[in-house]
Amino acid sequence: MVGAVIVSGGKGSRMGADIPKQYLELSGIPVLARTLIAFCEMEFIDNIVLVLPKDEWETFRSLPYSFGKEIHLAEGGPRRQDSVRSGLKVLEGLQGDGIALIHDGARPLVTEGIISEGVELCKVHGASACGMKPKDTIKVRGENGFSRETLNRDSLFSIQTPQVFELKKILKAHEELKASGEDVTDDTAAYEKYIGRVYLYEGSYENIKITTPEDMAVAEAIIKRRKVK
Ligand SMILES: Nc1ccn([C@@H]2O[C@H](COP(=O)(O)OP(=O)(O)OP(=O)(O)O)[C@@H](O)[C@H]2O)c(=O)n1
Numbered sequence: 001m002v003g004a005v006i007v008s009g010g011k012g013s014r015m016g017a018d019i020p021k022q023y024l025e026l027s028g029i030p031v032l033a034r035t036l037i038a039f040c041e042m043e044f045i046d047n048i049v050l051v052l053p054k055d056e057w058e059t060f061r062s063l064p065y066s067f068g069k070e071i072h073l074a075e076g077g078p079r080r081q082d083s084v085r086s087g088l089k090v091l092e093g094l095q096g097d098g099i100a101l102i103h104d105g106a107r108p109l110v111t112e113g114i115i116s117e118g119v120e121l122c123k124v125h126g127a128s129a130c131g132m133k134p135k136d137t138i139k140v141r142g143e144n145g146f147s148r149e150t151l152n153r154d155s156l157f158s159i160q161t162p163q164v165f166e167l168k169k170i171l172k173a174h175e176e177l178k179a180s181g182e183d184v185t186d187d188t189a190a191y192e193k194y195i196g197r198v199y200l201y202e203g204s205y206e207n208i209k210i211t212t213p214e215d216m217a218v219a220e221a222i223i224k225r226r227k228v229k
């Protein structure tokens, strides 16, 4: 079985909006609804778990959308990794084992191709995550503000979601991570620490994370361009 955990338990503090960023509308449809629709349209996805702060469950249930698949709710935690763990546990209750896709609720422009390629590559390599080569030169900045080093861009990859794993393995990695008290910024880091390597494939420069206000304008422009194409 294949399940998706969509994490939307964050505060959206960098967006600085009056409402949680997942309810901001892009061409009339909330960010989170766009993300869920993308996953609900995929026939091979058996289960969808949405991680949300408990006090947003009613707001979510009152959204005027029928997603065509049951959306199971899990409670968000203080850090992204806590929200992911919470979602994976609910997914384990639903399907026991199989494959788990983990995706940011704040990445509404993910495509069918990116999702299905991630699953296929996970089946071949054990784990996969998409990303893109950075377009800029990447430097290490020293504490005093001066440049310290220029990294070799050929081997750098800016990581996105979905990230795809065997459910039991990524849950084990997250349980170990919790016990260790360490922080990570994505699930590949948890997997690499306790399980093994992750195959990295090309996502899209359009698969952006809605993080700061200008991301909304960029996302609107991408949606308009897709309509014209
Ligand atoms: N405790 C958290 C923190 C983040 N996320 C989710 O992880 C994704 C990526 O996080 P980010 O874009 O950083 O969202 P926020 O944490 O909400 O943003 P900010 O850091 O600006 O507050 C988002 O879909 C967010 O809702 C989550 O489920 N639980």
Ligand SMILES: C[C@](O)(CO)[C@H](O)COP(=O)(O)O
Residues within 6 Å of the ligand: 080, 104, 158, 159, 160, 161, 185, 186, 187, 209, 211
């Ligand atoms: C998971 C992620 O989107 C991969 O790029 C990213 O690490 C999330 O980071 P954030 O600081 O929680 O936005």
